[in-house]
Amino acid sequence: MAGRKSKFFLFICLALLLGLFTFCGGSYVLHKTSETSFCLSCHTMQAAYDEYQGSVHFKNQKGIRAECSDCHVPQAPVDFLLAKMRASKDVYHQFVTGKIDTPEKYEEHRLAMAQTVWHQLKQNDSATCRSCHQFDAMDIQTQSADAQKMHNLAIKEKQTCIDCHKGVAHFPPEIKMDEKALGALLSEAKQTAQDAKLVYPVQPVKLNELGMAYPAAALKVLKSDAAGREVELNGSQMKGAEQVIYLEKGQRLILATLTEQGEQTLKINADFTKDEYDNEWRPVTLTATITDPVLSDLAPLWNYAENLDNVYCSGCHAKISSKHYTVNAWPAVAKGMGARTDISPQDLDILTKYFQYNAKDINNH
Structure with a gap:
């Protein structure tokens, strides 16, 4: 009887250790794959990175930098996992289809890629933007006249960040x-x-x-x-x-x-x-x-x-x-x-x- 209890206890301990290892390992992998260096390991992201380097999100007077995941990966647990699942298609296209593996292909798909991100941000109320920018944290009276007008309008009409701020980190698609x-x-x-x-x-x-x-x-x-x-x-x-x-x-x-x-x-x-x-x-x-x-x-x-x-x-x-x-x-x-x-x-x-x-x-x- 004592031996059976010992085996059961050992099984529980091993299961807990395995679960802990899986959770910690999975969490580590998920967060490591959110780093900008990982994004850039795919050469197709170099064009996006070059554009990002010229934006205020990369370099600004405040010295605050928004990394890739800060804008593209929501931090809410469910949204975080969904974003990771969606990103699996990028890996597929990188190694299997070569969908955007040339500058010409990248430009061809720029509009579709932008619209996908715009739609996601619209659906989640620009969640990643709002992790840094909040209307109630803005001193609107100190902003430029145009910014005051547009932010007050956005508050009144319940608009979200991406409604106006498209192309803030990457070149917007050229719609002709x-x-x-x-x-x-x-x-x-x-x-x-x-x-x-x-x-x-x-x-x-x-x-x-x-x-x-x-x-x-x-x-x-x-x-x-x-x-x-x-x-x-x-x-x-x-x-x-x-x-x-x-x-x-x-x-x-x-x-x-x-x-x-x-x-x-x-x-x-x-x-x-x-x-x-x-x-x-x-x-x-x-x-x-x-x-x-x-x-x-x-x-x-x-x-x-x-x-x-x-x-x-x-x-x-x-x-x-x-x-x-x-x-x-x-x-x-x-x-x-x-x-x-x-x-x-x-x-x-x-x-x-x-x-x-x-x-x-x-x-x-």
């Missing part, structure tokens, strides 16, 4: 606009039926000798023939800026600019009245002839603008609803953001018009 998209839009404009009753410019169009109408301006067709379309443009004119036709009183969305002849031809529909800022406005109508291609529906133009938004805006930060700003605020916002990209002036104008026409204080346009 389809080079043929604008051409296709113009081709569609050329197919607009002769009897269309309401048309919209894709690009600035000449109002014969009277001025220029801009993208999305609603032009009512009065008459159409082989020589062109006679159109009517209704809007508002502000005292002191008589060469411009705006959308409505107090709303500085430019529909058209006028030549001197255009100003003289303009039909005045009522006297000047003041807005809440004491600017004086009056409703006006311009009748002119156009010969340039125009759309009969705004949907294709807005689809193009949404693609511009996805390429030039949402690739860096969370999509900002057009309803977030007023019609008068959007031009400055779009211009400031556009300066950080290589968007063309023509595309920026279309994108700005999209935001303005869909701004929070615009209705029925």
Whole structure:
């Protein structure tokens, strides 16, 4: 009986030792494989490391460095193990498929890899970011004006870090606009039926000798023939800026600019009245002839603008609803953001018009 108890006790001790060895050994392996040196043992990670070395997460005035695992491996036990399980596919591709074993392959898959990480961070509320950065630990009042505005917005709308901070340690993927998209839009404009009753410019169009109408301006067709379309443009004119036709009183969305002849031809529909800022406005109508291609529906133009938004805006930060700003605020916002990209002036104008026409204080346009 005593011998049986001794064997059972010995078995328990061995099981405990084996369990302890397995736990400690497993923990050691899991944490050693989280070290940056281990990540770099795969040569395919060298490109990512080179980019990381040029980031503020590698070197900064505070002397604080975020290693690979600090950003890519959550510390919560379950999330930690899930991250390790997902990482096994990287080992597979490293030694079996060679999926990103050349610079060309790496660039080919950069967008997909980035989107995978962005999705994971979105799902876990940027857990690894928040291990260092917390809204309630920020002295927001000492931040730059832009940072204050965006962080207060993020708190209000319950956004997470990755919504805005993409590409902070690695180069963001280059999302390109389809080079043929604008051409296709113009081709569609050329197919607009002769009897269309309401048309919209894709690009600035000449109002014969009277001025220029801009993208999305609603032009009512009065008459159409082989020589062109006679159109009517209704809007508002502000005292002191008589060469411009705006959308409505107090709303500085430019529909058209006028030549001197255009100003003289303009039909005045009522006297000047003041807005809440004491600017004086009056409703006006311009009748002119156009010969340039125009759309009969705004949907294709807005689809193009949404693609511009996805390429030039949402690739860096969370999509900002057009309803977030007023019609008068959007031009400055779009211009400031556009300066950080290589968007063309023509595309920026279309994108700005999209935001303005869909701004929070615009209705029925």
